Amino acid sequence: MTAMATEAAAGEVSDGSEAGSLAFVTVTVGDLRLALPMSSVHAVIRPPTLVRIPLGPPGLEGLAHWHGDAVPVLNLATALGRHGGMADTRETRVVLVGHRGQPVGLRVDAMAGILRIDPCRIDPVTAEDGGLDPIISDGLLRDGPATILKADVLIDRQFGDPGGTDRPATAGRPAGSLGQTTGQSAGAGSAGGTDRPALLVFEVAGQEFALPVERVREVLPAPREVARMARSRAHLLGVMSVRDRLLPLVGLGALFGLEGAGGQMAGRRVVVVRSGQGQAPVGVLVDGVREILRIEAAQIDPVPAFLAREPEFEDLDGIARADGGRRLVSVLSAERLFRHGAALGAATAVGGEGDGMEAARLADTGGMAERFVVFSLAGVEYGLPVAAVREVLRRPDSVTPLPNAPDFVSGVLTLRGEVLPLIDQRRLLHLPAVGGEATQGLARGRIVVVGHDGADAARAGLLVDGLAGLVAIPAERIGPAPAVSAAQRRLIRRVATLEAAGRDAGSAARLILLMDVESLLDMDRLADLLVTRQ
Structure with missing residues (x-):
């Protein structure tokens, strides 16, 4: 592969065609050698991590993240009707092309190179040439040899006309139809x-706890590791980075002295509790998020007076009786959790009071x-x-x-x-x-x-x-x-x-x-x- 082809495979592709010539990116798909106009190619990248999107065509492998965009990626072999294509290898690439104002990825077996060719050396495609439907072909490069692919036509075939049948939702729904309460x-x-407060229920060491949903800012995957702060108490785990800011992290298991609350981070969650006025948010490390529970306010009882005097119960706002009293869920006090994170929040502030996650502070209303x-x-x-x-x-x-x-x-x-x-x-x-x-x-x-x-x-x-x-x-x-x-x-x-x-x-x-x-x-x-x- 030429040095220019290697550069294109690693990242952005630029249109540097010489005067009077046309530039193409050439790729291989099975036994086919295809060419894509350089002007339509944004980049050639290694296969990215994909997220499957439902209700798509058979050739759609999923969505990839590229430069802030969610880009659909098509398996070019499947889209061309050549099933049973090769598995990913070191040569597999995704060619990002422009289509109707958005990038689309085309998965190919390998990138062959970049060709610049005089227009007179491009022959028309005939049905006898075989190998590819003439409708999605735009000519044959003699110097490839390679078939010029009409990527727009191929992509339109796969995606159809997604907007053509979309119309506003039915204005009136007959009383009693599915989804309609009467x-x-x-x-x-x-x-x-309106009357039932919503609680986010999570689990620590086999026990259920909850916080009001309006006090929960978000729930994040736990980081692989946490930066510990010197001479902090056991439940003050340290800080984690969230969108370029530091979030103080409280270990609920260590705070309550629960057995089985180990130090492993994999699979656990961080519940980010929304701050009060002038206070930084606090992250609470939990084993997993279970549900959002709406419960009558009358079913949330205060902590019994005998227990409320004990220090280990001062972080609770009440105890919720769920499932007719068969489950007891401890409702935490967001304000007192802020107190536990205050020392770490002050130690990690980078721009003044309450700046622990200021860049990520999202307006409530x-x-x-x-x-x-x-x-x-x-x-x-x-x-x-x-x-x-x-x-x-x-x-x-x-x-x-x-x-x-x-x-x-x-x-x-x-x-x-x-x-x-x-x-x-x-x-x-x-x-x-x-x-x-x-x-x-x-x-x-x-x-x-x-x-x-x-x-x-x-x-x-x-x-x-x-x-x-x-x-x-x-x-x-x-x-x-x-x-x-x-x-x-x-x-x-x-x-x-x-x-x-x-x-x-x-x-x-x-x-x-x-x-x-x-x-x-x-x-x-x-x-x-x-x-x-x-």
Whole structure:
């Protein structure tokens, strides 16, 4: 490979064509040698980490993070109808080309080089040439030899016309249709959502604790390691880096002296507690996030007076009686957790009082950031606006089937007198079922209850694999999702691209697919859209 080709393979590709000649990037796909006009190529990179996007064409391998964009990556062999392509090797590359204002990646077996050729040495393609459909060919380079690929035509074939069938959601939904609450149940749900505080429940050493959702800023993966501060107490674990600022970290297990709260960081979470006036946020290290629980205020009891006098109970605001009193959840005091992080926060401040995460401080009411409940599904993270999530629950052992419902509706569930349709997100997004059988998914995971209040209040439960937590995402990190199909564009309209947190900054960026709540609640439109896609 020439020095110029090596440079292009490593990063950006520039158009340095000589006067009167045309420049092409040449690649190999199986036994094909293809050429792409240099003017359309943004870069040639090594295969990036991919996040699968549902409801896409067969050739779509997933989304990659590139220069702040979420870029769809197509397997060029599959897109050309040449199945059974080679596995990734040291030579495998992704060619990033421009398409309708957005970059698209084309996975190829290898980059052959860069050619500059006189236009007179380009021959027309005929049906007899074989190897490639003439409709997606733009000529043959004699000096390659290589076939010029019309990447735009090929990509349009794969993605179709994602926006052509997209139209506003149905304005009126018949009373009693799926996702629509009627009569007294809608009013009860609306009032209940106001009177029941929402708690984020997490686990430490087998015990459940909670914080009010409004005091939780976000939930992050635990860093690989934490920078300890000299002569700090055992529960003051140190500091971690979040978006170029330092976050003091409190170990809840060490604070409460819980057995089994080890020092391993892998798989654990950091709950970032929102600061008070002039105070820096504090990170709380927990074993895992379990659910978002809405509970009557009357079911949160104060700590018994006998125990409240003991120092180890002064960090609690109360004890919640969940599941009819069968579960007791300790509700923590956010203010007193700030006290535990104050020493570390002062030690790590870099620009004055409360500056521990000032660059990442997101306005509570402004448009600088949005907060999302993030859940996992088939190894990919999805997000829903916090305002649209009523609560997150454990999955029941069984649900009531609903005759003649769309395939993606698993049945109905009664929640505090309100009947909710349950949408199996794996079926909806055409993802593989858990353990090969869709019904097995009911035995694990969570139900995310979404909806809105008002006269046309609608609710639905989404069956997901697990709850990842809360994430506050700056507005500049949210962009439109690449449109790969009409169904995908309807359900997943935006995508968030976040840099890896903490000391994992060298790892792949975090991509979160943001779902549209209104589309999820419009069952009739959903069913029509997915049937049309099939």
